[in-house]
Amino acid sequence: MQGEIDSVRMREALQLAQNGVGTTSPNPPVGAVIYSGEQRIGEGYHEKAGEAHAERRAIQDAVRRGNGELLRGATLYVTLEPCSSHGKTPPCTDAILEAGIERVVYGMQDPDKRHRGRARSLLESKGVRVCTGVEEAACSGFLRPWVHSVKTGLPWVTAKVACTLDGRLTRRNERWISCAESLKLAHELRLQSDAILVGGATVRADNPALTIRTPLRKIPLCKQQPWRVVLTRDRTSLPADIKLFTDEFSSRTLVYERVESLSAVLRELHERYDVVRLMLECGGNLLRQFLEQGLVNEWVQDMSPIISGGPCSFLPGDFLPRELRLNEVTVRQVGRNYILRGLVDP
Amino acid sequence: MQGEIDSVRMREALQLAQNGVGTTSPNPPVGAVIYSGEQRIGEGYHEKAGEAHAERRAIQDAVRRGNGELLRGATLYVTLEPCSSHGKTPPCTDAILEAGIERVVYGMQDPDKRHRGRARSLLESKGVRVCTGVEEAACSGFLRPWVHSVKTGLPWVTAKVACTLDGRLTRRNERWISCAESLKLAHELRLQSDAILVGGATVRADNPALTIRTPLRKIPLCKQQPWRVVLTRDRTSLPADIKLFTDEFSSRTLVYERVESLSAVLRELHERYDVVRLMLECGGNLLRQFLEQGLVNEWVQDMSPIISGGPCSFLPGDFLPRELRLNEVTVRQVGRNYILRGLVDP
Numbered sequence: 001m002q003g004e005i006d007s008v009r010m011r012e013a014l015q016l017a018q019n020g021v022g023t024t025s026p027n028p029p030v031g032a033v034i035y036s037g038e039q040r041i042g043e044g045y046h047e048k049a050g051e052a053h054a055e056r057r058a059i060q061d062a063v064r065r066g067n068g069e070l071l072r073g074a075t076l077y078v079t080l081e082p083c084s085s086h087g088k089t090p091p092c093t094d095a096i097l098e099a100g101i102e103r104v105v106y107g108m109q110d111p112d113k114r115h116r117g118r119a120r121s122l123l124e125s126k127g128v129r130v131c132t133g134v135e136e137a138a139c140s141g142f143l144r145p146w147v148h149s150v151k152t153g154l155p156w157v158t159a160k161v162a163c164t165l166d167g168r169l170t171r172r173n174e175r176w177i178s179c180a181e182s183l184k185l186a187h188e189l190r191l192q193s194d195a196i197l198v199g200g201a202t203v204r205a206d207n208p209a210l211t212i213r214t215p216l217r218k219i220p221l222c223k224q225q226p227w228r229v230v231l232t233r234d235r236t237s238l239p240a241d242i243k244l245f246t247d248e249f250s251s252r253t254l255v256y257e258r259v260e261s262l263s264a265v266l267r268e269l270h271e272r273y274d275v276v277r278l279m280l281e282c283g284g285n286l287l288r289q290f291l292e293q294g295l296v297n298e299w300v301q302d303m304s305p306i307i308s309g310g311p312c313s314f315l316p317g318d319f320l321p322r323e324l325r326l327n328e329v330t331v332r333q334v335g336r337n338y339i340l341r342g343l344v345d346p
Numbered sequence: 347m348q349g350e351i352d353s354v355r356m357r358e359a360l361q362l363a364q365n366g367v368g369t370t371s372p373n374p375p376v377g378a379v380i381y382s383g384e385q386r387i388g389e390g391y392h393e394k395a396g397e398a399h400a401e402r403r404a405i406q407d408a409v410r411r412g413n414g415e416l417l418r419g420a421t422l423y424v425t426l427e428p429c430s431s432h433g434k435t436p437p438c439t440d441a442i443l444e445a446g447i448e449r450v451v452y453g454m455q456d457p458d459k460r461h462r463g464r465a466r467s468l469l470e471s472k473g474v475r476v477c478t479g480v481e482e483a484a485c486s487g488f489l490r491p492w493v494h495s496v497k498t499g500l501p502w503v504t505a506k507v508a509c510t511l512d513g514r515l516t517r518r519n520e521r522w523i524s525c526a527e528s529l530k531l532a533h534e535l536r537l538q539s540d541a542i543l544v545g546g547a548t549v550r551a552d553n554p555a556l557t558i559r560t561p562l563r564k565i566p567l568c569k570q571q572p573w574r575v576v577l578t579r580d581r582t583s584l585p586a587d588i589k590l591f592t593d594e595f596s597s598r599t600l601v602y603e604r605v606e607s608l609s610a611v612l613r614e615l616h617e618r619y620d621v622v623r624l625m626l627e628c629g630g631n632l633l634r635q636f637l638e639q640g641l642v643n644e645w646v647q648d649m650s651p652i653i654s655g656g657p658c659s660f661l662p663g664d665f666l667p668r669e670l671r672l673n674e675v676t677v678r679q680v681g682r683n684y685i686l687r688g689l690v691d692p
Contacts, residue, residue: 167513
């Protein structure tokens with residue numbers, strides 16, 4: 001019974017964590033709820049690096065709601081092992097101890113071996129009961145992009161294509177492939193991203209803004225325009241009046257010229273610009289390079305139920321040296337289109 | 347209430363009709379059930395042209411089960427308007443009257459204007475109550491291929507491709523695209539077909555047998571090997587030792603040389619060989635011709651969740667003059683693959 005209750009509450013914390021996707025990088029999105037008996041007395045999620053973590057936000061929320069007295073003896077549910085060391089903010093374990101929380105339940109252990117389990121031993125040494133591994137698969141699945149970037153130093157790359165059933169990126173007469181509903185999902189993906197990458201060819205052909213216009217949820221106030229990364233052989237081939245150079249977010253455009261190593265670019269984006277989630281919205285040739293070099297982690301295919309033919313395959317050319325296989329595939333109808341998502345088998 | 351009961355029983359009749367798909371051509375697959383009060387006293391489906399229709403089979407079934415006495419006053423449910431004229435077999439309306447059936451419920455009207463509604467007036471003039479239009483959408487959807495061939499003189503063409511997410515028909519190292527489960531569906535489609543059409547290129551490359559090996563249901567005893575139709579520029583380009591010429595079904599192979607009009611071939615297949623349902627299993631170039639000429643009625647795409655690249659797109663080349671749009675699309679997981687089906691928007 002306690003196990004089931006813990007699971008339900010961890011799911012609530014995970015739901016809260018979703019709100020942070022796209023704004024917390026380089027930190028992970030984390031959610032927390034606090035229960036006193038059966039009463040939910042506080043909740044919170046991490047919103048932005050440098051600001052309070054989910055645990056502190058939930059404690060603050062309990063106090064603000066007049067539930068401060070109830071914290072002593074309460075149970076905190078948090079999706080990721082609380083931090084136990086000083087970063088930009090003081091350790092969450094301190095806040096937990098100060099508040100008098102009696103029991104801490106967390107979903108996923110810290111992926112950093114140097115810290116893993118430290119919160120547990122620290123809290124237990126002070127008499128706090130600790131329970132780990134609750135909804136661990138869901139929590140670690142949710143944090144997969146962040147864990148990837150912690151472990152590899154590279155952003156998690158989601159390739160997104162909108163295509164016909166025969167794999168074409170364009171239709172005759174420049175009609176749209178996405179439908180209104182699937183476009184919302186594309187913008188939601190942008191909201192979740194720290195950077196959007198395209199090639200010079202796409203910029204020259206489409207003059208895209210790469211802004212977040214119609215996501216599924218309200219754009220958080222703290223959400224910055226994702227970095228707009230352009231890879232091109234020659235910067236001067238990009239017209240000076242394109243949106244990426246002239247709109248209100250022009251300071252969020254990065255141009256890389258004559259790139260020799262895609263992974264070096266990705267590494268720099270992670271280290272210098274805190275990019276944890278990167279979305280590829282490029283054409284076939286650049287996509288092929290990312291695929292060939294094994295740099296794509298997740299695949300999103302927005303399929304319009306039409307067969308068009310035409311010159312623009314999303315993946316032109318010969319066999320990939322190593323074909324991509326997708327795992328954990330889901331397909332769902334969105335408007336008149338079908339969205340297939342999957343994780344790339346590493 | 348009676349309406350709901352009628353619907354449920356018509357669905358039962360439709361379920362029986364499914365058994366006839368693939369063996370009744372040029373006739374339609376039809377199912378029938380007979381109820382005396384709440385007791386189901388007989389059932390049947392049309393199995394093969396020249397043999398008894400569903401209505402007669404259901405009446406015979408009632409008699410065989412010792413329910414002959416109950417036929418007087420019973421209700422017959424049949425998916426298609428009963429025939430009222432002499433064909434290869436005597437009219438079903440006669441059998442209905444002889445049996446003393448009191449009420450007849452049918453789903454779809456005869457698509458032939460000359461016969462439509464004739465069963466109704468004939469039966470009503472003899473005091474039989476008639477109810478039409480029960481589960482009409484389901485019954486007419488089920489009979490769509492047959493209606494198409496009656497109205498146009500052409501077979502209903504189902505194009506089937508097995509491809510990767512990037513629309514390729516082949517993988518590196520000749521690995522399969524279909525999985526064991528999706529292959530069963532492909533063989534079930536063959537079972538439902540009167541003919542399977544391929545191009546000479548496919549025959550030379552793959553030496554296919556085009557036989558029904560692992561369908562979802564048991565192959566009916568009366569099921570003949572579907573016609574194996576090969577379109578080729580030059581008959582002598584087909585090796586003499588291919589399976590289509592040498593296996594036990596060699597008499598079921600038809601070769602068309604230097605075809606000038608695909609629709610003329612289809613028309614001949616319908617008129618001369620009673621082909622109502624034809625399955626296209628051809629490569630990209632021939633498929634394109636069928637698509638360009640608007641001869642494809644239904645689309646089945648067996649998608650493996652892999653991205654492979656490679657030389658064999660299922661639809662190479664430029665934009666179709668008129669793109670295909672699919673209606674009534676369904677996508678479902680079958681094994682590790684995803685099967686998308688839809689009707690081509692005419």
